[in-house]
Amino acid sequence: MATDADPALIKNLLDALDTLSGTHPGFRPVHAKGVFCTGTFTPAPGAAGLTRADHARRPSTPVVVRFSAAAGLPTIPDNDLRGAGPRGIAIRFHLADHVHTDIVAHSHNGFPVHTGEEFLEFLRAVPLSGPDAPKPTPLETFFGTHPRAFQFATAPKPIPTSYARESFFAVTAFKFTNDSGATRFGRFRIAPAAGNEYLSPEDAEKKSADFLSDELGERLAHGPVVFHIRVQLAAAGDDVTDASAVWPNDREVVEFGTITLTQQADAHDPELWKIIFDPIPRVAGIDSAGDPLTEIRSAIYLMSGRRRRAAGPHS
Numbered sequence: 005m006a007t008d009a010d011p012a013l014i015k016n017l018l019d020a021l022d023t024l025s026g027t028h029p030g031f032r033p034v035h036a037k038g039v040f041c042t043g044t045f046t047p048a049p050g051a052a053g054l055t056r057a058d059h060a061r062r063p064s065t066p067v068v069v070r071f072s073a074a075a076g077l078p079t080i081p082d083n084d085l086r087g088a089g090p091r092g093i094a095i096r097f098h099l100a101d102h103v104h105t106d107i108v109a110h111s112h113n114g115f116p117v118h119t120g121e122e123f124l125e126f127l128r129a130v131p132l133s134g135p136d137a138p139k140p141t142p143l144e145t146f147f148g149t150h151p152r153a154f155q156f157a158t159a160p161k162p163i164p165t166s167y168a169r170e171s172f173f174a175v176t177a178f179k180f181t182n183d184s185g186a187t188r189f190g191r192f193r194i195a196p197a198a199g200n201e202y203l204s205p206e207d208a209e210k211k212s213a214d215f216l217s218d219e220l221g222e223r224l225a226h227g228p229v230v231f232h233i234r235v236q237l238a239a240a241g242d243d244v245t246d247a248s249a250v251w252p253n254d255r256e257v258v259e260f261g262t263i264t265l266t267q268q269a270d271a272h273d274p275e276l277w278k279i280i281f282d283p284i285p286r287v288a289g290i291d292s293a294g295d296p297l298t299e300i301r302s303a304i305y306l307m308s309g310r311r312r313r314a315a316g317p318h319s
């Protein structure tokens with residue numbers, strides 16, 4: 005896949021993530037711990053009015069979904085209050101043999117920074133800012149000039165009672181084009197049909213290290229798990245190129261469709277294990293809005309994914 009992303013920046017970002025969590029061959033360097041499910045996507049009646057993308061126009065599309073904890077540590081406990089949030093969701097819509105489009109989102113509405121260079125500065129500041137670092141630490145200095153990063157780092161990231169009770173935000177905006185050529189900018193968000201529900205820190209402490217994946221398996225044994233996929237539409241003047249710029253809550257939100265998950269899947273299944281989710285949709289009707297993180301993320305997920313494949317499946 006051709007990319008405009010700066011190769012040195014991509015490599016430096018991957019190195020910085022490795023420094024933060026150590027290398028764990030065969031695992032993702034962030035969102036290392038995850039669980040896969042399968043199901044179907046059904047578009048909302050208005051989805052085709054937004055985009056001419058195939059999955060918005062056909063009655064249903066098979067999906068693979070991976071839920072994850074944010075950290076690069078494969079054994080991070082699901083009830084860890086610091087490294088497990090924000091939680092992630094990655095959705096792959098299977099459009100045809102070897103043809104797919106993905107949504108990659110996390111459980112916080114927003115991102116700390118606008119550019120890959122700023123993200124690198126942020127990641128490099130973290131290990132230099134431990135309890136013994138002289139004040140102001142590099143991280144404090146960074147937060148001084150990047151208030152959104154401070155907001156991201158300090159925002160509560162409560163632990164959900166279930167992956168089926170968490171909301172997710174794709175934060176990157178895309179340009180949606182319908183069959184008539186009409187365009188709108190918008191951001192995907194994914195809401196649980198069962199509603200949000202979170203644990204108090206005291207209740208979280210009582211949970212087991214893998215309670216989120218265990219709970220999901222038990223829940224799916226009793227019935228499907230449903231999420232609503234929606235698109236928050238930009239209004240005139242909203243910045244569509246900056247994932248750290250959260251749009252006001254009163255922006256119109258339209259229904260895109262529903263995913264109905266029916267089965268937990270084995271992460272060691274060779275077809276699932278080799279999946280590299282792609283932050284660029286690569287489907288006609290949903291295009292980049294010009295956010296610099298889009299290309300950078302796509303390139304680093306590919307580089308990281310190829311490294312993971314080369315290491316072979318983990319045990």
Ligand code: HEM
Nearest residue numbers: 032035070092093094108109110115123174281305308309
């Ligand atoms: C410059 C910014 C970012 C960098 C450098 C970055 C880096 C990465 C990397 C290296 C991976 C592992 C890819 C793989 O090995 O397959 C990853 C996965 C992931 N990232 Fe990011 N990321 C960035 C921004 C974001 C944003 C804005 C979100 C949320 C919308 C996000 C959510 C996720 C999720 C959910 C996964 C796990 C995907 C999966 O299950 O395979 N990331 N990220």
